[in-house]
Amino acid sequence: MISEADAQLRLPAEEYAMRDIRELMKQRPKVPKEIRERLRTIRDDWVKNHPKFKKAHEELVVHTAIPNKRRIALIIGPTSVGKSTLMRERDAELVQEAIDDGRPVRGSAYTELNPPNNGKIEVNALYTDVCNHFLLELVDYKIEYKPLKEGAPDVRVNGGQKATRAGMLSSMAKAAHGLHPAIFLDDASSWALLLKAGRAVEAPFVFNEIATKTKQTVVVSGGPEVACFQWMTGQMAARFRPIWMPPYYCDNETDCDDFASLLFTLEEELGADLIVPGTLQGDNADEIMRLTWGTFGIAIDVILVCVLASQIERKVLDWPMLHTDLLENFDARRLTMETEHRFFHAAQDEDRRAEYLGYLAHFQKRRKQEVAGEVSMPEMFYGSPSSDAVCDPMVSEKPKNAPGSLGSADSSSAEAPQRGGKGGRRGGRKPKRPALQEDAQ
Numbered sequence: 001m002i003s004e005a006d007a008q009l010r011l012p013a014e015e016y017a018m019r020d021i022r023e024l025m026k027q028r029p030k031v032p033k034e035i036r037e038r039l040r041t042i043r044d045d046w047v048k049n050h051p052k053f054k055k056a057h058e059e060l061v062v063h064t065a066i067p068n069k070r071r072i073a074l075i076i077g078p079t080s081v082g083k084s085t086l087m088r089e090r091d092a093e094l095v096q097e098a099i100d101d102g103r104p105v106r107g108s109a110y111t112e113l114n115p116p117n118n119g120k121i122e123v124n125a126l127y128t129d130v131c132n133h134f135l136l137e138l139v140d141y142k143i144e145y146k147p148l149k150e151g152a153p154d155v156r157v158n159g160g161q162k163a164t165r166a167g168m169l170s171s172m173a174k175a176a177h178g179l180h181p182a183i184f185l186d187d188a189s190s191w192a193l194l195l196k197a198g199r200a201v202e203a204p205f206v207f208n209e210i211a212t213k214t215k216q217t218v219v220v221s222g223g224p225e226v227a228c229f230q231w232m233t234g235q236m237a238a239r240f241r242p243i244w245m246p247p248y249y250c251d252n253e254t255d256c257d258d259f260a261s262l263l264f265t266l267e268e269e270l271g272a273d274l275i276v277p278g279t280l281q282g283d284n285a286d287e288i289m290r291l292t293w294g295t296f297g298i299a300i301d302v303i304l305v306c307v308l309a310s311q312i313e314r315k316v317l318d319w320p321m322l323h324t325d326l327l328e329n330f331d332a333r334r335l336t337m338e339t340e341h342r343f344f345h346a347a348q349d350e351d352r353r354a355e356y357l358g359y360l361a362h363f364q365k366r367r368k369q370e371v372a373g374e375v376s377m378p379e380m381f382y383g384s385p386s387s388d389a390v391c392d393p394m395v396s397e398k399p400k401n402a403p404g405s406l407g408s409a410d411s412s413s414a415e416a417p418q419r420g421g422k423g424g425r426r427g428g429r430k431p432k433r434p435a436l437q438e439d440a441q
Helices: 004-009 019-026 035-045 051-064 083-100 123-134 165-176 189-193 202-214 224-232 234-239 253-270 284-290 294-310 319-348 349-370 377-382
Strands: 072-076 110-112 181-186 217-222 242-245
Touching: 019 083, 019 181, 019 217, 035 253, 035 294, 051 083, 051 202, 051 217, 072 123, 072 181, 072 202, 083 110, 083 217, 083 284, 110 123, 123 165, 123 181, 123 202, 165 202, 181 202, 189 217, 189 224, 189 234, 189 319, 189 349, 202 217, 202 224, 224 242, 224 284, 224 319, 234 242, 253 284, 253 294, 284 294, 284 319, 294 319
Parallel strands: 072 217, 072 242, 110 181, 181 217
Antiparallel strands: none
């Protein structure tokens, strides 16, 4: 029974009438297919057509043009610089070269590494994944085999027997030999942050075993953590060839001009129907470069997401909307990105090897504490070592948090620049450059 008080509180029946679901479906936000396809094409083309990416691609071509069992190419770079895209692009090129040469190539030589399980590297799982990718069917390319002879027995499949490590390695060598000049193993960062320090030594020897048995060049990618693989032993140092993929630095005139030119051309590619002219030009280009840590992959992702959001609202993207989203992204990832960039700089400088090992030990400890439940997830990702003795992550030189430099502590509170119309890089007026340590003094 419903009490009289409850009955009085109840709303009339017509207030509970639900809206027709068909009306809701008509009102849901939509982006025209033409615009979605257009943005997808821009995203796929632009992430691999800028100077930094092309330079790394040239180095990778040199290492993978001819199979070399004594060479392991190590692609090292911060987040979103294009390491995985570079590996997939080169793998597709090698497959196409094999098809053009008439070799019966099949599948792909690209594999994403699985993270360690309970501090152990699952080598058998890695070999299984590589072999499975080798056997993938290519959609546009089929291999026609001769028909079986009449009366030939059917092929017996030995099911239930677990493949051994030696057997999987032998199968991998047979599948790769003469067909794939290189084997690509993506995202080895987690292998360098194992809970047991002794396990980290195993990773480079696994890569060396694959290269030796398959007689192919092995390409490994990862963040600054994987740089330690080449320093394990003298033999590893002789076989590993690092390919550095840095971001664009705000104190480098050439980098600033290249980044601004990319944004200028991107704005022309998007067109006035998607973005207000001048949004990516002038001082705005410097601000975008600062708020994305000079990483063009992050910049283009944020820009395209904002374009989609503005299209849902049936608007054209302007600078205030883009700047707001850039600031939110910057605040959410600032500590993580700055720590990773310092880590990356330390990995490239032999004189800062102790600093690099300190960062590596810090991340290993954080990972162990997170697994044990001793530290929360935000602390794990945003906690960073002391930055008193490290350089500014946004510059290529070594000024230590110069006042007014991009990426310094006081730069985030600087007044946001106004949109520049004809004052872009190609308009003749050069925007202000960040002050270096010497200028500040």
